[in-house]
Amino acid sequence: MRINLLFSLRGKLTAMLLLASLTAALAVGGTAYWLLMQDFNATARETAFTNFQTDIQAYIGTYGSWENARRNQVFHEFVMQRRGPSGSLNPLPGAGGRPALPGETDAGETRRQGAPAGAVHHRDPPFHFMLIDTQGHVLLGGDGRQDTAVGEDLRRHARPISVNGKVDVLAVPVGSPQLSTQDKAYLGAMREALQNGLLAACALTVVMGLVFGSRFGARVRELTSAIQSMRADGEILQQVPVHSRDEMGLLASAFNRMSRELSQAHSALRRTNEQVQSQAAQLKELSVRDPLTQMFNRRYFDEQSALLYQQAMRHGWSVSVMVGDLDYFKSINDDFSHAIGDEVLRRVALILRKNTRSTDIVARYGGEEFVIAFPESTVQQAAIRCEALRAAIEQHTWQEVHPELRVTMSMGLCDDTKRGSIEKMLAAADEGLYEAKRSGRNRVVSC
Numbered sequence: 508m509r510i511n512l513l514f515s516l517r518g519k520l521t522a523m524l525l526l527a528s529l530t531a532a533l534a535v536g537g538t539a540y541w542l543l544m545q546d547f548n549a550t551a552r553e554t555a556f557t558n559f560q561t562d563i564q565a566y567i568g569t570y571g572s573w574e575n576a577r578r579n580q581v582f583h584e585f586v587m588q589r590r591g592p593s594g595s596l597n598p599l600p601g602a603g604g605r606p607a608l609p610g611e612t613d614a615g616e617t618r619r620q621g622a623p624a625g626a627v628h629h630r631d632p633p634f635h636f637m638l639i640d641t642q643g644h645v646l647l648g649g650d651g652r653q654d655t656a657v658g659e660d661l662r663r664h665a666r667p668i669s670v671n672g673k674v675d676v677l678a679v680p681v682g683s684p685q686l687s688t689q690d691k692a693y694l695g696a697m698r699e700a701l702q703n704g705l706l707a708a709c710a711l712t713v714v715m716g717l718v719f720g721s722r723f724g725a726r727v728r729e730l731t732s733a734i735q736s737m738r739a740d741g742e743i744l745q746q747v748p749v750h751s752r753d754e755m756g757l758l759a760s761a762f763n764r765m766s767r768e769l770s771q772a773h774s775a776l777r778r779t780n781e782q783v784q785s786q787a788a789q790l791k792e793l794s795v796r797d798p799l800t801q802m803f804n805r806r807y808f809d810e811q812s813a814l815l816y817q818q819a820m821r822h823g824w825s826v827s828v829m830v831g832d833l834d835y836f837k838s839i840n841d842d843f844s845h846a847i848g849d850e851v852l853r854r855v856a857l858i859l860r861k862n863t864r865s866t867d868i869v870a871r872y873g874g875e876e877f878v879i880a881f882p883e884s885t886v887q888q889a890a891i892r893c894e895a896l897r898a899a900i901e902q903h904t905w906q907e908v909h910p911e912l913r914v915t916m917s918m919g920l921c922d923d924t925k926r927g928s929i930e931k932m933l934a935a936a937d938e939g940l941y942e943a944k945r946s947g948r949n950r951v952v953s954c
């Protein structure tokens with residue numbers, strides 16, 4: 508049976524691997540990118556703080572105190588003066604200290620850090636510092652909130668700036684750090700590399716899924732085909748190769764063992780069945796045989812002769828029955844021994860069997876009495892054959908058994924099917940036998 512690739516193990520395994528790799532790649536790539544961004548932000552924030560701290564320390568240090576410094580020179584002018592026109596001292600715009608962004612200038616940013624309330628802002632820097640005193644009052648920045656106290660939420664993030672070993676001011680970060688063009692380019696390249704890696708991983712996963720799925724599917728197919736080949740009529744023993752020691756290998760080993768055990772059990776069962784059938788046949792044979800002469804017994808004769816009679820009636824065939832009895836058999840037993848009597852019975856049985864057709868039903872009816880049913884035989888035809896039997900018995904070399912032994916048989920015959928049954932025909936033949944005995948024995952009398 509062919510299975511569509513989509514629904515095959517190979518297809519499912521490939522899809523599972525693809526899903527797993529996509530999920531893993533997205534999770535790992537996303538986390539790595541996020542961590543990288545965090546790292547960049549932290550570095551940018553720290554650099555900005557260092558620059559701002561340096562400027563403030565220089566500003567206050569130059570004038571002795573914040574109040575003096577503010578009275579003497581505006582902070583952004585101090586910074587401009589300190590850095591010079593190129594601003595090379597601090598490449599980051601404003602007190603925030605980040606690299607200049609397109610459309611921004613260092614001077615512009617620096618001016619805005621110290622700009623008084625109401626000053627014109629071309630564009631708010633995305634990240635800068637507000638300077639507060641130890642009581643939380645705004646000293647610098649804060650979009651016109653000078654001398655007002657900032658809230659606890661902002662003070663929580665304030666970082667102290669010490670001047671000459673004393674902390675009088677704190678820097679509060681405002682906004683989020685902006686990355687430089689170089690950083691952005693670097694991060695863009697990283698993102699592109701991650702995307703390409705993700706695509707490559709997916710392609711590799713599909714190929715690996717198809718290859719591994721194919722190998723895995725082939726091993727499953729071996730098992731499936733072996734199971735489908737198992738038949739109760741002798742094909743139970745199926746063995747598959749064990750390729751590995753993993754679960755598939757264990758499954759293959761377990762299947763091989765199960766198939767071997769099943770096959771052994773099946774063979775044992777078949778042998779037992781054969782023995783039972785043979786014993787049943789022996790028992791059946793024993794039940795229809797006379798143990799002394801091995802001839803059919805009375806039961807068998809009654810069954811078979813009744814069938815023969817029915818067939819004869821149905822087809823209009825003739826049928827004859829003979830009842831024979833050994834003459835003076837009691838004297839044989841008495842004069843020569845019971846064992847010689849048995850031997851006589853065995854030999855008579857042999858003579859009767861050898862001198863009749865395979866279609867004739869020959870049986871020992873009891874004691875020294877024998878019966879024969881002749882299918883498709885008139886009484887005249889049966890009489891000729893009974894006469895031959897009688898002569899054969901008389902002429903047998905009985906001297907081999909005992910020098911003085913002489914054996915003869917008297918017989919009665921009947922072919923009158925109109926009597927209604929085989930039993931009635933036997934009864935009529937028995938009358939003939941009686942007549943044969945009465946008229947001198949060793950003869951055949953038809954009735």
Ligand SMILES: Nc1nc2c(ncn2[C@@H]2O[C@H](COP(=O)(O)OP(=O)(O)OP(=O)(O)O)[C@@H](O)[C@H]2O)c(=O)[nH]1
Nearest residue numbers: 832833834835836837838840845846848849874875
């Ligand atoms: N040895 C031996 N004798 C048997 C067997 N079955 C029956 N007999 C004997 O056969 C004898 C039959 O004797 P009777 O019925 O008197 O008949 P008979 O002596 O043959 O006399 P007629 O039939 O009148 O000629 C009996 O003595 C039985 O014991 C047997 O299986 N073996």
